[in-house]
Each structure stands twice: as structure tokens, then as C-alpha cells.
Amino acid sequence: MRQTWIFFILFAAPAGLYAQWAQYRDPATPRTKDGKPDLTAPAPRLSGKPDLTGVWIAESAPVQEIQQFLLPGGINGLGEDLPSKYFFNFFADYPMGQEPMQPAVAAMYQKMAQNPPKPQTLCPPPSLPLENVVPTVYKIIQAPRVTLFLYEADTVFRQIFTDGRKLPADPQPSWMGSSIGRWDGDTFVVETAGFNDRGPLDVMGHPRSEAMRLTERLRRSNFGHIDVQITVDDPKTYTKPVTVKLANRLVPDTDLIETFCIEGEKDLAHMRAQ
Numbered sequence: 001m002r003q004t005w006i007f008f009i010l011f012a013a014p015a016g017l018y019a020q021w022a023q024y025r026d027p028a029t030p031r032t033k034d035g036k037p038d039l040t041a042p043a044p045r046l047s048g049k050p051d052l053t054g055v056w057i058a059e060s061a062p063v064q065e066i067q068q069f070l071l072p073g074g075i076n077g078l079g080e081d082l083p084s085k086y087f088f089n090f091f092a093d094y095p096m097g098q099e100p101m102q103p104a105v106a107a108m109y110q111k112m113a114q115n116p117p118k119p120q121t122l123c124p125p126p127s128l129p130l131e132n133v134v135p136t137v138y139k140i141i142q143a144p145r146v147t148l149f150l151y152e153a154d155t156v157f158r159q160i161f162t163d164g165r166k167l168p169a170d171p172q173p174s175w176m177g178s179s180i181g182r183w184d185g186d187t188f189v190v191e192t193a194g195f196n197d198r199g200p201l202d203v204m205g206h207p208r209s210e211a212m213r214l215t216e217r218l219r220r221s222n223f224g225h226i227d228v229q230i231t232v233d234d235p236k237t238y239t240k241p242v243t244v245k246l247a248n249r250l251v252p253d254t255d256l257i258e259t260f261c262i263e264g265e266k267d268l269a270h271m272r273a274q
Contacts, residue, residue, distance in 0.1 A: 022255040029252050030223060037252035039224020050186050050220040052140045052147065055255060056248040058084045058133045058228075065092075069204075083135040086244050090129065090201040090232065093244065100239040105207065112205065123261035125175045126156045127199025128192065128214055129230050136259075137251050147181055147188070152256045160190050167193050173210050175199050190216040201232065209236040224250040 030041035044051040060082045069088040085092040091099040101109065131138075131151055139150040149158040160181040171178050171194030178194040192214040201208055212234035219227045226248040233241040 022257050023253060024255055025253050037224070037250075039222065039250060039252070041223040043220040043222055046142055047144065049183055050188075051142055052188060052218060052220055052226065053142045055137050055139050055251045056226060057137045057251050058087070058135065059247040059249050060135075061085050084133045084246055086202065086230075086246060087130070087133040087135060088202060089204050090206055090244065091242065099206070100242065102237060102239060105237050109205075109207065123154070125199070126151065126154060127201075128176055128195070129216075129232065130200060130202055131156070131176070132216070132228070132230065133202075133246070137254070137256065139256050150256060152259050154261055155256075155258050167191060173197070177214065184217075187217050187219045190214075190218070192216070207237055208232070208234055211236045218248075224252075226250075 028044075030038040032038045044053075046053070061084050063082065065085045066082060066088060069085075094100070099106070131153070134151070134153050136151075136153045138152060139148075141148040141150065145161070145163040147160040147162060149160065151157065156176070158176055158179055160179040162181045165180060167180055168178050173196035174194060175196060175198070177192040179190055179192040181188055181190045183189070193212075195208060195210060195212050195214075197207070197209045199208060200206060212232060215231040215233070217229040221227050227245070228248055229243060229245050231241050231243040232238070
């Protein structure tokens with residue numbers, strides 16, 4: 001549990017920054033009679049498909065879903081956007097200790113959880129699927145041949161190519177992998193491979209291997225919401241593919257700002273191995 005809290009410190013700080021910065025009244029946003037954004041309006045379309053373009057954040061979790069992951073008083077100061085339960089634990093739908101890990105991986109993970117080392121940094125590179133549920137905003141820009149995901153946390157990006165190319169046959173392992181996208185009706189399907197084995201799935205540190213394949217399915221159900229389905233398929237690490245479902249909420253009348261974890265980070269020097 002202490003290890004979980006260390007990772008949570010890393011990501012909690014940016015959670016509410018977008019509400020204080022980059023205010024912009026977008027004239028393309030449908031509005032109710034009182035001038036507020038109408039998040040229930042129909043989803044916009046681009047070239048016949050739903051347009052995913054916008055600034056988004058993973059839907060907040062009910063407090064009871066995440067209280068178990070927090071130290072006493074941990075909710076205080078997090079603002080209105082609490083993290084998804086999958087931010088803490090990608091296997092939150094499984095009973096603790098019954099995650100579908102390969103036996104050797106489960107033994108290694110239990111040993112690490114019981115004796116967590118001091119982290120080398122509180123600002124590691126981004127990792128998937130964790131980056132999709134970090135409690136801060138990200139921006140989708142949909143274009144004809146590529147869709148961009150721009151993450152405010154540490155100002156990183158993904159390119160999802162929709163120009164017909166295949167996934168690289170022999171990719172250089174990377175933190176965010178290589179992604180291609182296609183449309184299945186009104187659902188945007190993203191397939192990603194080419195990961196390294198250094199990034200965690202979540203803040204509890206569930207591991208991944210270079211064999212992991214990630215599939216994301218995004219469907220914009222109305223102007224203000226995207227239904228998201230994430231599947232992790234990593235046979236070297238887990239005994240079966242695992243799928244989670246969550247929602248993203250539009251954050252209207254704002255935009256991204258430059259944000260870097262390393263700026264002002266002074267906690268690591270005061271931490272000791274548990």
C-alpha cells in the first residue's frame with residue numbers, strides 16, 4: 001500500500017490544473033439556453049465518422065471505489081476529478097490476489113509489493129495503459145491520416161496512424177509503443193504494440209512485457225462523452241486478455257498547458273526504501 005501512495009503522489013498534483021488555466025470559450029461548442037456547454041448534444045462528425053477531437057479526462061470514480069487505495073485524508077486536495085479505479089489498479093474488477101498473472105510473475109510481484117524499493121524517480125516516462133487514466137486532461141486531434149493524443153501530463157504525445165500502414169514487424173521497444181487505428185462503424189479502434197517491459201500498467205506497478213498488445217475502442221456517444229474499452233493482451237505476463245470499460249468526459253472551454261513533473265519535484269531525496 002505504501003508503494004501505491006508513492007506512485008499516487010507522482011500523478012495527483014496536475015489533476016486540477018486545467019480548471020485554472022487556458023480558459024477559452026469555444027464558439028463550436030453547443031450550449032444550453034443559459035450558455036453552458038451542452039454535453040448531451042449529438043456528437044460532431046468528420047468525413048462521416050464521429051469526430052473525437054476535444055479535451056478529455058477519464059471520468060471520476062466514486063469515492064468508495066478508490067478509498068482503499070488512499071492513505072487517511074488522501075481525498076483532500078484532489079479537487080472534483082478523482083482518479084479512475086483503473087488508475088490505481090488495472091485489475092480492480094478482480095479480488096485482490098486473484099489477478100490472472102502467470103505464476104512466476106505473481107511471485108515476483110508479491111515479493112516487490114512486500115518489500116518495495118525506493119523509486120529511482122518520481123517522474124518516470126509515460127506508460128500505457130496508465131497514461132489513459134491519469135487524472136489530468138489530454139487532447140485528441142482527429143485528422144484524415146493520423147489521430148493525435150496529446151497528454152498534458154509531462155507534455156507527451158501519441159500518433160495513431162490511419163493511413164493504412166501495418167504495425168511494425170520488428171519495432172524498437174518503447175514506453176508508448178507504436179499505434180495504428182481504424183474505424184469499426186462509429187467506433188475508433190486503436191491497436192498498439194512494440195512496448196518495452198519497463199512501464200507499469202497502473203500505479204500499483206502491475207508489470208507488462210514486450211509481448212503486450214493493447215487494443216483501445218473509443219465511441220463518442222454524444223458531444224460530451226466517449227465510451228472507452230481497453231484490452232491488455234500480454235501472454236508472457238497474464239494468463240488471459242483483460243478488458244476494462246470506462247468513460248471519458250469532455251472538458252469544454254479550455255486547452256492544454258505545458259506541464260512537467262520534474263519541475264519542483266523535491267520529495268525523492270527524502271524517501272527511503274520501505
